[in-house]
Amino acid sequence: MKKRLAQSQAGFTFIELMVVIVIIGVLSVAGMVTFQRAGYSARNGKRAADQSTIQQALELYKADTGGYPVYPNSNDLNVLAGYYINMNQDLVSASYLNQTINDPKYVNGQVISFTVRKYLYTGTTTTYVLCYLEEPALIPIVCKYNP
Numbered sequence: 070m071k072k073r074l075a076q077s078q079a080g081f082t083f084i085e086l087m088v089v090i091v092i093i094g095v096l097s098v099a100g101m102v103t104f105q106r107a108g109y110s111a112r113n114g115k116r117a118a119d120q121s122t123i124q125q126a127l128e129l130y131k132a133d134t135g136g137y138p139v140y141p142n143s144n145d146l147n148v149l150a151g152y153y154i155n156m157n158q159d160l161v162s163a164s165y166l167n168q169t170i171n172d173p174k175y176v177n178g179q180v181i182s183f184t185v186r187k188y189l190y191t192g193t194t195t196t197y198v199l200c201y202l203e204e205p206a207l208i209p210i211v212c213k214y215n216p
Contacts, residue, residue, distance in 0.1 A: 109204040115173040116187065116201040117211070123157070123199055124213055126165040127192075136194030137215065146189065149200075153190040174204070 131137050138159050140152035160166040172187045187202035189210070200212040 105205075112173045113203050116203070119170045119173075119188070120199055120201055120211070120213055123160070123166070123170060126160045127197060127199070127215070130160060130163065130165050131215075137192040137197045138190075139193055140191055141193075142191045149189040149191055150187075153188045153199075156190045156192070157188075172201075 127137055138156045140156060143149055143152075154169075157166070157169050161169050170188075174187070189198075189200040189202075189212075191198050195215075197215050198212055199214075200210050202210055
């Protein structure tokens with residue numbers, strides 16, 4: 070004789086468990102995306118504030134020296150990133166900035182390239198362009214020009 074299982078046995082079916090696991094997974098992914106976007110927004114806000122600080126330092130530099138730090142234009146974004154580092158160090162050594170301003174996502178000591186150092190600078194004695202790269206994409210690049 071076969072034993073029959075009681076119809077009233079408690080428990081969840083495999084399908085019910087799978088549905089719950091899928092729902093939890095979808096909610097987790099949505100939460101991670103939101104958290105990541107909040108990080109992008111915070112770092113982009115810091116970059117915009119840094120850009121304004123550097124712009125003020127450049128104006129003070131020009132008022133004292135008669136011109137902006139000179140670094141010729143280039144089509145190579147890595148060269149422009151290097152110019153930013155040199156210009157930034159010029160402003161720190163001349164006491165227009167208290168410290169070197171680095172991209173909020175990256176720490177000192179990393180390889181210097183446009184993908185790592187997201188600030189750009191080029192300038193003549195009468196004009197300059199100061200840009201930063203917003204996250205998460207390579208575009209848009211946000212630039213400020215001298216007034």
